[in-house]
Amino acid sequence: HLATSLPLPSERDHLRPRIDLIVFMIDIKSKYSLKNVEASLAHVDASFFLGKVCFLVTGVGRVNACSIETNAVCKLGEAYCSPVLFCELELEGIRVATAQRLLRMLQICAGHIRGVSALSFVSLMRNANDD
């Protein structure tokens, strides 16, 4: 399901299936997309930040077109205890690999993989920060 911002319209709440993973997409060429994500984060229930949220930064192939500091995005990931993935949608190989990663994450968040839960992402994040 795709949405341009949160919160989702409440009229369809009763028809909506369970949400297992939220991927916030930030276009490195658009400051607006970062602002939009920051505003939408306020509408997400705290329980999602236990491994069911991730940030996807797109457009990283074009360093000369960036309007956002990558530091700012990494800080956002740290603040919300959620992983930040970088990709370039214009390159097919990277697009496919990123989709596969997200799908894998989704399988884990939905509980389809035995022995691994969404909480594993949070503990992985913590280990990386302690270095």
Next chain:
Amino acid sequence: QENVDPQKTAFLLRKAWTLYSVTPLYRFHRARLRDYARLLSAFIAAEKQKGLAVEVGVELDIKVAVSSLTDLRGSEQDQAAVLVQLSSRSRASSRNSEDKLVWSGWFCSVYGDDLSENVPEDFTCLPLFLTHGAESYTSMIGSWFQKTFDCCFRRLAISPLNLSWMVAMWAGCKLDRAASAVELVFSVPRLSQPLDISYAIHPEDAKALWDTVQKTPGEITQEEVDVFMDCLYAHFHRHFKIHLSAAKLVKVSTAVASAHCDGIVKILHSQYLPGVLMLLTELAISQIQ
């Protein structure tokens, strides 16, 4: 060095310079500038023989001059700038006619210590290269330098992030005379017809805004630049309901200098020349590293 002789640097102002980053030059000797001028002259003549002439059907003798601009540097560690000028004298005209400057390019380093600190002895660091004139001459001169000093030239593009630093810094500069407007040009992506939006702000308003944002004079942080830009975007959105933050900032213009994302700058005020060059040197160095 803040007191650069304005007379000597007057030729730098009000010209559109195309920017390049240059890796350190191997075995470049300042004592041999006249030799280099002669070799470069011969190289250009040879290239023209091969048929790579700039203007077809016009007999032009190209004279090359290579000189040192001793005052154009930041710290003592910086190498003094090197200026290359190509002038032509038409063979048809008389001996007394003036040479016409057809191309100029200069290498410089203003507070480029980050690069020069870590470089072995035989290398000369002049990471910023600025050119004005025909592209064909630029590429000939670039090839000669690359072959002779084993260096590498790359066009220096300026990202929207860096352009917003520039406009915030330059809009905040104190100027005596009435200044021209602060202008930002945005390009809107993904439309069937390309659309450019030009946003002009009265220079006093821009400076007043920057003064409320900047906390420590002489210091600028990313947060301050973000706040400045967000104010401009919010103001525009209030009036036109357009989110400029979703568009690409491609050009900024102030009374101090203007810069385009393709790596073209124009410096308008000699007082701020070292400051502008310091910023450009930094960009060139980060492109090299």
